[in-house]
Amino acid sequence: MTRITKGLWRGALTAAALTLATSAMAQSDLKIMAPAAPGGGWDQTARSMQQAFTQSGLVKNVQVTNVPGAGGSIGIAQFVNGAKGDPNQLMVMGYVMVGALLTNNSPVTLAQVTPIARITAEYEAIVVPANSPIKDAKELAAAVKADPAKVTWAGGSAGGVDHIAAALFAKAAGADPTKINYIPFSGGGEALAAILGGKVTAGISGYGEFESQIKAGKLRLIGMTSPGKLPNVDGPSLKDQGIDLEIANWRAVVAPPGLSPEQTKTLTETVDKLAKTKEWQELLKAKGWDDAYMSGPAFAKYLSDEQAKTKEVLTSVGLVKS
Amino acid sequence: MDAFVSLAHGLTVAIQPMNLLFALIGVLLGTAVGVLPGIGPALTVALLLPITFKLDPGGSIIMFAGIYYGGMYGGSTTSILINTPGESASMVTALEGNKMAKAGRGGPALATAAIGSFVAGVIATAGLAFLAPYLVDVAVQFGPEDYFALMCVAFVTVSATFGDSPVRGLTSLFIGLLLGLVGIDILTGQARMSFGVPDLLDGVEVTTLAVGLFAVGEALYVASRRHLVEEKLEPVRGSLWMTKEDWKRSWKPWLRGTAFGFPIGALPAGGAEIPTFLSYSTEKRLAKHPEEFGHGAIEGVAGPEAANNASAAGTLVPLLTLGLPTSATAAMMLAGFQQYGLNPGPLLFAERPELVWGLIASLFIANVMLLVLNLPLVGLWVRLLAIPQPWLYAGILVFATMGTIAANPSVVELMMLTLFGIMGFLMRRFDFPIAPVVVGLILGPVAEGQLRRALSISLNDPMVLLQSPISATLLVIALIALILPFVLKGMSRFKATED
Amino acid sequence: MESPSSRRPDVAGLAIAFILLALAGLIWWDLSRLQLNAVYGVGPKAMPMVVAAGLGILAIGNAIAAFRGDLPERESLQWQPIILIIGGLAVMMGFIHFGVGFILATTVLFAATAAAFGRRAFLVDLAIGFVLGLIIYVVFSKLLALSLPMGPIERLL
Structure with a gap:
């Protein structure tokens, strides 16, 4: 009866029902927390998982809860403290949370959660306005090296994946990453408008944000942060152009702390099954998300590697004081 | 006249029975969520996305647009009737609208809001159909320095809400600016004025502040004075409908509000609040009876309501032509397009004209539906004011708290609502104006962020503010608006002494 | 404003002035603890400084109003x-x-x-x-x- 450890209210009413039901199916109830407001990327991921879980019959009841705030810092704090030992809860998270927890000096860290699986990943694209004199990654790198102040970057929030990618680009170009002139905008639309209006030298964001502008010929794709050329992107990667930079904005699910190895295994298997369902694959396609499924020990290692790497970058840019 | 032909084609798409039905569902849902504080159109579209996944793309996008327009209509209702702005864009409407309702003129206030929204919606949608490609070229030319200059113009207009003491008005404004500092500084990513409380990192929510100051503050104030003045609400005094005089005083503000709302809404970082501020202060300056402002002037409802509806249509300009989402709702509509594999932008007009023009045509239809739906409701809404006072205020507080925790179920958020309520009570007692606090919270962070962006891009050269023609023009307008009242006052005094 | 209390300073008005001054001090204390600065352009401390200075000046303005008895008459409350x-x-x-x-x-x-x-x-x-x-x-x-x-x-x- 370990599952009743948490919750005076939760316990009495639901535990009896749970114990009865779990014997029949792998999972009958699941609570997915989206540590963001309804509508954002994490919320959409949580609600898509809910849809696929119930439609495929893998899990009968799935409930999505939203705990918005501070790049997920509030959600994870509530998850770690409130859901401890509960094998029927998941939380959606992503690369943004890794950075946010560091820059917000969060007392809760990702080392406390139980890693389950990475589900999607999107590579970053670097673009310039169509009338820019900069033609490819080499020229952009040369400009950054010559004077990092004169190359202005438009992207998302400070310390986020866009900012980190810009810093890594400067580093790979041989310039001082603390000297980049990175200008954070609130919301994708504002940054894109600044790039289209030629207010900044270059823009950096997920490829999806720029796709239609690139196809319409209003933006020029300089390179992707992928390991090689991507099949669905008409343009080279930065690595192919000799710039050693690889970074992905991924989303994953994690479970609360304090689970037994068996409970972790059951939960991982449930999510493994989800990733293979027809319903989930259809949803990925509709949303334009790239499948980047990885679970078990491989994901656990990936998660801790990403944390170490991000901390190093953020410290070298001066966004985190070591 | 290509656009006319396309629009006619669009109309044939929009009047298909299924699409009409989707538009009707959309405007009904939109009106319903607009009435609820805290539940905006963005949230509704977000929650409907998974449901509409299997529907026909044209129909569901038409429905989303109906929700968007409906939300803008509905937001004014609670502002006027119970002084609880459903979203920040209808905050200004509450200033005069609620005073009108308390004087038994809720009917004309709601009517001028609905008709003004209709007029603005139709003109702005026509603007979307015919001017979008030209307007958007101008819009992307707006740089951070130009936005800063626009904020300066908006700041000057705040004085219209100051009441009779500049010191107390400025005090209110600076308290708003102080609240605007709370949270993560967007340019460096570090927390300011947050004192280690994680819930404060995202800053103060505008609707929490507005609902706390307006609704909770007022409930406390009225309750504490019940032994002095028995507030007696008469739902209808005089005519339920707009009189001839009301029409005469409303039509110009409608048009001017539209002229502010549509272009500013089309700017990628323009927003829906700034045009309502501009419209309110313009109407106050131009009114024949400026002394009526603050006591229920119909111009102060007609103008801002037209402005916020026109800005809603304006937001669709960058969304459809560039795929730029410039408001939360537009971002959700973009997600709606994308789930069908459609990417709004220059290519969509060429690839799927029936969809784009069908959408634009159905916006006209949604506007007509909203007018037909809202005018008969006016009589019903004002009856709400006949609810006995204890239940009315108890209901208002339940609504206010529900709106606060619906999107963010956090006790800290409720605590802030209560504190802002107490603040609103004290401000009423000591006669500090309330609107400037909200204005400060909205404008402060935007002005700061844009100025810092501009100076970062120009490498600390302040001349960038004067080198951009847009920015220079706007700064001159701000300066004129700032000193003109003093000059006029001085001249009239001069004339008076001469006589 | 010919209120009978105009001879004596308004205590509530002075309290408001004091609160504003305290808020200005709070902002100043908070901004002194900011660690990161902007690489280019104006840093994160400029705006708090402006707001703190403004609140400080307004505290003086409110204090003067309190001494002159400019505050509106207040009714008893329950x-x-x-x-x-x-x-x-x-x-x-x-x-x-x-x-x-x-x-x-x-x-x-x-x-x-x-x-x-x-x-x-x-x-x-x-x-x-x-x-x-x-x-x-x-x-x-x-x-x-x-x-x-x-x-x-x-x-x-």
Whole structure:
């Protein structure tokens, strides 16, 4: 009866029902927390998982809860403290949370959660306005090296994946990453408008944000942060152009702390099954998300590697004081 | 006249029975969520996305647009009737609208809001159909320095809400600016004025502040004075409908509000609040009876309501032509397009004209539906004011708290609502104006962020503010608006002494 | 403003001035603890400095107004209704924090506010508040799929 450890209210009413039901199916109830407001990327991921879980019959009841705030810092704090030992809860998270927890000096860290699986990943694209004199990654790198102040970057929030990618680009170009002139905008639309209006030298964001502008010929794709050329992107990667930079904005699910190895295994298997369902694959396609499924020990290692790497970058840019 | 032909084609798409039905569902849902504080159109579209996944793309996008327009209509209702702005864009409407309702003129206030929204919606949608490609070229030319200059113009207009003491008005404004500092500084990513409380990192929510100051503050104030003045609400005094005089005083503000709302809404970082501020202060300056402002002037409802509806249509300009989402709702509509594999932008007009023009045509239809739906409701809404006072205020507080925790179920958020309520009570007692606090919270962070962006891009050269023609023009307008009242006052005094 | 108290300084007005000064000090203390600075352009401290300076000046302005007795005349007020409403809100926060649920929290808030406005039928108001909370909860959870704070009653639905 370990599952009743948490919750005076939760316990009495639901535990009896749970114990009865779990014997029949792998999972009958699941609570997915989206540590963001309804509508954002994490919320959409949580609600898509809910849809696929119930439609495929893998899990009968799935409930999505939203705990918005501070790049997920509030959600994870509530998850770690409130859901401890509960094998029927998941939380959606992503690369943004890794950075946010560091820059917000969060007392809760990702080392406390139980890693389950990475589900999607999107590579970053670097673009310039169509009338820019900069033609490819080499020229952009040369400009950054010559004077990092004169190359202005438009992207998302400070310390986020866009900012980190810009810093890594400067580093790979041989310039001082603390000297980049990175200008954070609130919301994708504002940054894109600044790039289209030629207010900044270059823009950096997920490829999806720029796709239609690139196809319409209003933006020029300089390179992707992928390991090689991507099949669905008409343009080279930065690595192919000799710039050693690889970074992905991924989303994953994690479970609360304090689970037994068996409970972790059951939960991982449930999510493994989800990733293979027809319903989930259809949803990925509709949303334009790239499948980047990885679970078990491989994901656990990936998660801790990403944390170490991000901390190093953020410290070298001066966004985190070591 | 290509656009006319396309629009006619669009109309044939929009009047298909299924699409009409989707538009009707959309405007009904939109009106319903607009009435609820805290539940905006963005949230509704977000929650409907998974449901509409299997529907026909044209129909569901038409429905989303109906929700968007409906939300803008509905937001004014609670502002006027119970002084609880459903979203920040209808905050200004509450200033005069609620005073009108308390004087038994809720009917004309709601009517001028609905008709003004209709007029603005139709003109702005026509603007979307015919001017979008030209307007958007101008819009992307707006740089951070130009936005800063626009904020300066908006700041000057705040004085219209100051009441009779500049010191107390400025005090209110600076308290708003102080609240605007709370949270993560967007340019460096570090927390300011947050004192280690994680819930404060995202800053103060505008609707929490507005609902706390307006609704909770007022409930406390009225309750504490019940032994002095028995507030007696008469739902209808005089005519339920707009009189001839009301029409005469409303039509110009409608048009001017539209002229502010549509272009500013089309700017990628323009927003829906700034045009309502501009419209309110313009109407106050131009009114024949400026002394009526603050006591229920119909111009102060007609103008801002037209402005916020026109800005809603304006937001669709960058969304459809560039795929730029410039408001939360537009971002959700973009997600709606994308789930069908459609990417709004220059290519969509060429690839799927029936969809784009069908959408634009159905916006006209949604506007007509909203007018037909809202005018008969006016009589019903004002009856709400006949609810006995204890239940009315108890209901208002339940609504206010529900709106606060619906999107963010956090006790800290409720605590802030209560504190802002107490603040609103004290401000009423000591006669500090309330609107400037909200204005400060909205404008402060935007002005700061844009100025810092501009100076970062120009490498600390302040001349960038004067080198951009847009920015220079706007700064001159701000300066004129700032000193003109003093000059006029001085001249009239001069004339008076001469006589 | 020829109020009879214009000879003596207005204590409440002075308190307001003092609060503004304290807020200015708070901003200054907070901005002195910021660690990161902008690489280019104006840093994160400029705006807080402007706001703190403005509040400082306005504190002086309000103090002068208090000495001159410029503040409007205030009527007597009843504390009991204020305490009832704020109490209702406090109970709501407590209920939500300790997992009693949204419906019962709404019930108490409704009844407390109605009582503050002079209603004496407390039980009737509790019943109305309960029904209102129930309707709101059902609309939100079933139609909009939004999760309002849960408690024992919500779990039964």
